Amino acid sequence: MSENIFITEERIDGSDDGPLAGKTVAVKDNISTEGVRTTCGSRMLEDYVPPYDATVVSRLKDAGATIVGKANMDEFGMGTTTETSYFGETDNPAAPGHVPGGSSGGSAAAVAAGEADLALGSDTGGSVRCPAAFCGVVGIKPTYGLVSRYGLVAYGNSLEQIGPFGETVEEAASLLDVIAGSDDRDATTRETPLEADESYADAATGDVDGLSIGVPTELLEGADEGVVETFWDALAELEDRGAEYHEVSLPSVEHAVEAYYVIAMSEASSNLARFDGVRYGRSGGYDGNWNEAFATAREEGFGDEVKRRILLGTYALSAGYHDKYYKKAQDARAWVKQDFDEALSEADVLASPTMPVPPFELGESLDDPLQLYLADANTVPVNLADLPAISVPAGETDGLPVGLQLVGPAFGEERLIRAASALA
Amino acid sequence: MSDDAVSPEEVRHVAELARVDLADDEVDRFTGQFADILEYFETLDEVPEVDRDADLANVMRPDEERASLDSEEALRNAPETEDGYFKGPNVS
Numbered sequence: 001m002s003e004n005i006f007i008t009e010e011r012i013d014g015s016d017d018g019p020l021a022g023k024t025v026a027v028k029d030n031i032s033t034e035g036v037r038t039t040c041g042s043r044m045l046e047d048y049v050p051p052y053d054a055t056v057v058s059r060l061k062d063a064g065a066t067i068v069g070k071a072n073m074d075e076f077g078m079g080t081t082t083e084t085s086y087f088g089e090t091d092n093p094a095a096p097g098h099v100p101g102g103s104s105g106g107s108a109a110a111v112a113a114g115e116a117d118l119a120l121g122s123d124t125g126g127s128v129r130c131p132a133a134f135c136g137v138v139g140i141k142p143t144y145g146l147v148s149r150y151g152l153v154a155y156g157n158s159l160e161q162i163g164p165f166g167e168t169v170e171e172a173a174s175l176l177d178v179i180a181g182s183d184d185r186d187a188t189t190r191e192t193p194l195e196a197d198e199s200y201a202d203a204a205t206g207d208v209d210g211l212s213i214g215v216p217t218e219l220l221e222g223a224d225e226g227v228v229e230t231f232w233d234a235l236a237e238l239e240d241r242g243a244e245y246h247e248v249s250l251p252s253v254e255h256a257v258e259a260y261y262v263i264a265m266s267e268a269s270s271n272l273a274r275f276d277g278v279r280y281g282r283s284g285g286y287d288g289n290w291n292e293a294f295a296t297a298r299e300e301g302f303g304d305e306v307k308r309r310i311l312l313g314t315y316a317l318s319a320g321y322h323d324k325y326y327k328k329a330q331d332a333r334a335w336v337k338q339d340f341d342e343a344l345s346e347a348d349v350l351a352s353p354t355m356p357v358p359p360f361e362l363g364e365s366l367d368d369p370l371q372l373y374l375a376d377a378n379t380v381p382v383n384l385a386d387l388p389a390i391s392v393p394a395g396e397t398d399g400l401p402v403g404l405q406l407v408g409p410a411f412g413e414e415r416l417i418r419a420a421s422a423l424a
Numbered sequence: 425m426s427d428d429a430v431s432p433e434e435v436r437h438v439a440e441l442a443r444v445d446l447a448d449d450e451v452d453r454f455t456g457q458f459a460d461i462l463e464y465f466e467t468l469d470e471v472p473e474v475d476r477d478a479d480l481a482n483v484m485r486p487d488e489e490r491a492s493l494d495s496e497e498a499l500r501n502a503p504e505t506e507d508g509y510f511k512g513p514n515v516s
Contacts, residue, residue: 051497187483258465269442276443278512283503286513291443293513299445307444308454311435312461314442328468334476370460 003091003100005109006069008037018064020178025060026110026119029070030077031162032151033057040153041073041085041103044281044301054151055186056120056162056179063178068116071106075303076272077124077155079103080372081365082131084305089362094136095400098359101134103127104165108135111165118175122152124160125260126354126379129391132165133354133403136393138172138424139165141379143411144386145190147176148183154271156264159383169392169421170204176413177201193411203414204421209242211419214347216250219378223356226397231353234394234404234423238351241422248343248350252335253381259332260380261373262316262325268306269313275301308369333384340385344409349419352378354391354403378405388413392420430459 007029014020027033030040032050034057039045053061060067074084082105083089092100093113100109104121108131111119121128123141132139140163147162154160162179166172177199182189194200213235220228235245276290277283277297284297302310316325343350357375365372382389387407394404404423408416432455439446446454495508504511 048501051493051500184485187485252471255468255471258468259471261461262465262468273443276512277503278510279498280501281503284513286504286511288513289516290513294443295440295445298443299447302444304450304453307439307446307450308457310442310444311438311454312458315438315458315462316465318438318441325465325468328471330476331474332468332471334474335471338474369457370464373461 003093003109003113004072004088005090005106005113005115007039007041007072007087007106009069010036012036012061012067014061014064014066016064018062019174020060021064023065023118024068024116025065025175026069026071026107026116027057027067028073028104028107028121030073030122030153031057031120032153033067033070036070038070038153039087041075041087042301042303042306043086044275046086046282048280050151052151055148055183057151059178071104071110071119073106074103075306076153076268077103077122077127078268078305078309080126080130080375081360082106083362083366084303086303091362092135092359095134095359098361098400099134101131101355101359105131107165108132108137108139111135111137111167117166118171119165120162120175120179121165122160122162123383124156125264125383126376128163128165129354129379129389129403129405132391134359134401136401137165137167138169138393138420139163139391140172140176140413141382141389142176142180142413143388145188146180146192146388146411146413148186148189150183150185156267157271158267159264168424169390169417170201173200173204173417194414200413200417203417205418206422208238208419208422211238211243212348213238213243213245214248214343214350215245216253216343216350216352217247218250218253219352223353224358224397227353227356227358227402230395230397230402231404235351238422245351246347248347250339250343250381252332252339255332256336256381256384257373257377259329259336260376260384262329263333265309265313266317266326267313269310269317272306272310277301305369336381336384337386340381340387340407348415350407352405354378354405358397358400358402382407386410388416390416390420392423394423430455430462
């Protein structure tokens with residue numbers, strides 16, 4: 001396989017029957033699989049074999065799915081291109097020579113290349129929606145608390161959710177049906193709002209008659225011209241089918257990227273403190289005292305982007321800077337939530353381009369981390385607000401895939417699935 | 425490091441707090457990048473104070489014994505173990 005989609009190709013069979021019997025699924029390599037190496041795309045965990053399954057993996061197996069491999073990803077989910085993986089870059093099957101997006105790039109590429117029917121990724125600031133948009137497939141970021149994070153290796157745990165990929169909205173929704181719902185091993189989860197005879201897949205009717213769509217003007221500003229054009233074409237298609245749209249304003253999102261990165265880096269600096277090379281992971285040896293051995297393990301085990309985020313997070317939380325960065329970022333987070341609540345009180349869903357740019361060429365974007373962070377402008381506000389969103393193929397610009405993002409109210413996945421299924 | 429440019433010493437200090445050794449060329453590269461990124465974070469100063477009324481309920485469970493990993497499984501990924509324990513570097 002030339003695209004380097006999987007870090008580990010290994011077949012894990014599920015039970016004989018169930019709603020996903022006969023379906024193949026790629027699983028992002030930060031989701032624990034009992035007995036099968038789970039690296040997080042990092043040298044730190046190159047040889048780590050989890051002794052237990054993540055809840056979503058148990059549910060996949062019970063549903064009869066066959067896992068076909070552990071998909072490549074940006075190291076610990078930190079990236080927008082899948083190029084920070086210790087195991088090499090992944091090519092984009094829908095746009096060869098370009099990145100598949102990130103951080104769940106291998107998962108999206110597996111579905112785009114037909115290596116798997118479905119895939120699981122995780123989305124901390126856009127890591128399901130970005131690769132879905134770049135690879136021309138569907139990706140869902142569920143409401144915070146809809147899907148168990150037990151067994152997901154934590155990066156920014158107040159922000160992240162595991163989410164499904166599929167070729168179509170209905171297929172992605174059928175995977176959401178399997179993984180959604182409360183789990184006593186993750187106290188932030190709750191039951192789905194579905195009635196007993198309902199499913200997310202059944203919501204994929206494509207019926208958008210009378211749907212009211214809000215378009216946040218801030219999320220179009222500064223976006224690539226071809227992307228914006230493709231976005232409006234897709235919106236026109238929804239209008240033809242009975243939806244109507246109006247512009248809305250979310251002034252707070254001007255500060256979402258910096259708020260997101262302060263919070264995510266702060267959480268990362270704490271979460272990744274566990275990697276000291278003693279209980280698991282790359283060892284720093286036994287020379288010198290423990291601080292020296294830990295610092296050696298972490299120098300050798302982590303790549304540049306992970307070090308950058310741990311250091312900046314440590315800085316943002318350090319004495320004298322906490323109020324300036326972390327506390328202000330939490331204010332911004334609350335403000336973003338308020339803005340979304342207001343906009344969604346006058347619209348059923350909000351629509352924007354998923355990514356303001358088409359897929360980068362491989363190697364194009366690695367040198368300037370800040371520029372790459374800014375590419376997350378349309379996805380990170382959703383994580384700050386804990387809301388559900390879906391990315392659905394909108395078309396192409398110069399032969400490169402463009403995604404349309406729909407954002408809905410908390411636990412409003414059915415509404416998103418119904419609306420997005422009008423397009424794919 | 426917020427008011428003026430970030431210095432290499434400050435990058436080294438934070439790296440020490442975070443227990444991450446850095447090579448000299450990494451320090452140089454991060455010094456420039458951190459200056460850009462922190463300057464961008466400065467715009468959070470423009471964010472107003474916002475009421476944060478989280479409507480959340482705590483989730484509790486009874487504190488009862490339940491099955492967990494046995495020690496052999498828990499030790500399986502450790503680089504070194506001794507007599508059923510993790511083995512770490514010297515604490516001093």
